[in-house]
Amino acid sequence: MEGLLPDLEVIRKDFPILERTLAGGVPLVYLDSANTSQKPQVVIDSMVDHLERHNANIARAMHQLGAESTEAFEAARDQVAAFLNAPSRNEVVFTKNATEALNLLARTIELGPGDNVVITEMEHHSNIVSWQLACERSGAELRWFGLTDEGELDMSNADQLVDEHTKVVAFTWVSNMLGTINPVADLAALARAHGALSVVDASQAAPQLTVDVQAVDCDFLVFTGHKVCGPTGIGVLWGREQLLNELPPFHGGGEMIETVTMARSTYAKAPHRFEAGTPPIVEAVGLGCAVDYLRHIGLEAIHRHEQAITAYALEGLQTVPGVRVMGPLEATRRGGAISFELDGVHPHDIAQVLDSRGVAVRAGHHCAKPAHARFGVQSSTRMSSYLYTTPAEIDALVEGLHHTRSYFKVG
Amino acid sequence: MSTDLDALYQEIILDHYKHPHHKGLRGDPSSAGTAEVHHVNPTCGDEVTLRVHLDDGVVRDVSYDSVGCSISQASASVLTDLVIGKPLDEAMTIHQTFLELMQGKGQVEPDEDVLEDAIAFAGVAKFPARVKCALLSWMAWKDATAQAQADNEGSAS
16 A cells, blocks of 8 residues: 555554553553554653653752753753754643643733734634633634635634734644644745734644644644653644743742742743743653654655554445545545544444454544534444554455444344 | 343333333423433443423423433333432432342342332343443433433522
8 A cells, every 4th residue: 555654563563552451451542642542662662761760850859860851951942943853942831731821822922901812713622722711811802714625624714703802813733633734934924924923733633643843833833742642641832932931930939930029930941931840851851862762754755654544444444334435535635533423323333343343433522512413423433543554454444433333233 | 141131121121222212312301300311321322312391399390302221221121210200309319229230240139119110121231241331321310310400509599
C-alpha cells in the first residue's frame, strides 16, 4: 500500500504495549489514538532514567542533581520549540494539558461587554466551555462558525461573525470527531485583519501534521503531550513572546515571580510567568523525547501514513452495510479519526463487541456534543489510527463490525 | 471472550432492547403524586426522561423516553415490569436488590424471585464501564419516586 511508513514493523517494535494480548489471548488492535497515543520505549526509558538518576526539583536546588534536572526540563522546552518551529524558546509554556492551556488564555485575555469571541461548532468541549465561562464572567458575546453538511466550517458568514469587536477567534486545527482539517492560516489571517487574537487548538493536529507556528502565523497554539506519544499530565501553550508578556499571570505561586513583598509582587516574564509551582518535570522530559521521536520519523511521513490508513479505513467501512461516516469522505481532507454510526446498533454495544475481539475504539460523544447535535447524532463510534497502525488492524475492525451486525441480528 | 460477551448480552436483554416495555411518557406530569426527572450519563451521552406516578403507597405507573445502548434501554424496560403496580416499599426492596447485584462485581448470586428478568443483568456487573448504563433508569426512578413522595406529602398536608 502506497504511503505507509516504510519501516512500519520496526516502528511497531518501538511500542511495547502493541505486543500484549487481551482477555482470551486475542492481540491488541489499538484504534483509539485520538483519545491517547501509545508510548514508544524511548519515551518510557527517558522518564525512568530521569527518575532513577537525575530526580530533583528544578530552578531552586543548588546542587548537582538540581542542575541536571533543570537542564533536562529546559532541554524539553527547546525540543518543543523546535517541534513547533517557534522563534523563541521563551514562547513555550508547559501546562497540565491542552485544556489548561485554553483555560489559561480564556482567563487572562481581557474581555468586556461589547466584545465578542468567535469559536466553531466542531470544537472539543475544552475550547467551548472555557470561552463560555470567560464570556459569562466578562459580559462578552460568544459566537461560532457553523458547519456544512460535509462537516467543514461554514465560512459563508465569516464577515458578519468576525468584526471590529472580536477579541478572540479560537478554532481547532483538526476536528477530534469529524476529522476535518481546517484552514488555520486563513482563520488566523482573518482574526488579525480584524485586530483579534487567534487561538489554535492543535491537540489532534500535532500528532500527525507538521505544526509550524510561523507558517500558520497565529497568535497562540495549544496541544497536549499524551496524544503525541508523550505522557499524560503535560501540555503546551505556545504564544507570541510579546503577547505572553502582556497577559496578566494565571496562577500565583513560586517560580512565576520576580520579587514578592507582603504588599505586592512583580512577575517573571514568559514562560515562567505561567509556570507557578513545581512543574511536571519528568513529564516534560518524556514529552521532549516524544516530539524528538516524531521529528526523527518525520511528520510528513507520519501524515502520509495516516492518510493511507485513513483512506483504507474509509474504503473498508463502506463495505459494512448500515455504516454512515461523519465528516469529509476523502482522506486528503481529514485527519486519522473517523467517527461513524452503524444502523441498529448503539456505539456502546459496538465498542463492547469489538473489545471482545481485542479492537479498542471509542464510543460516545468524544467531548464534542455540539458537533454531534449538528448532525442529529447522540453518540458515535470512533476509530483513530496512528503511525503504528497497520492495514491488517483496519481489516480486524471491519471484520469486527460485520460480526457486530450478525451478533445483534441487524439486517 | 465470547462467553463473557454472551453473559453480558443475554437473550432477555436483547429482547427487551428490541421490544421495550412501557416505553413512551404517559399521564399528566403536573398531577398529584407525579414527578418527572431527566438523567444523563455525562461520559457517554445516554439520556432518560422518566415519570413516576405514586398513589396511596403504590407505584401506579412508570413511563419513560430514552436514548442509549442496549443495556440502558433493556434495563429501563425491565425496571418498569418489576415496579409498576407494586407497593412502594416492595419496589424499593427490588431497587436495592438490583443495586447490590450491579455493584457486586459479578460476585453476587442474583435472586430470581425478587429480580425476575433482571437477573439477566448479572453479567453486566463484570463490566465496570457498563454498570452505569444498567443503573441509569434505576437511579432516575429512585430520584423521581422521592420527588413524587414529597409531592404527595405536600398535597396531603
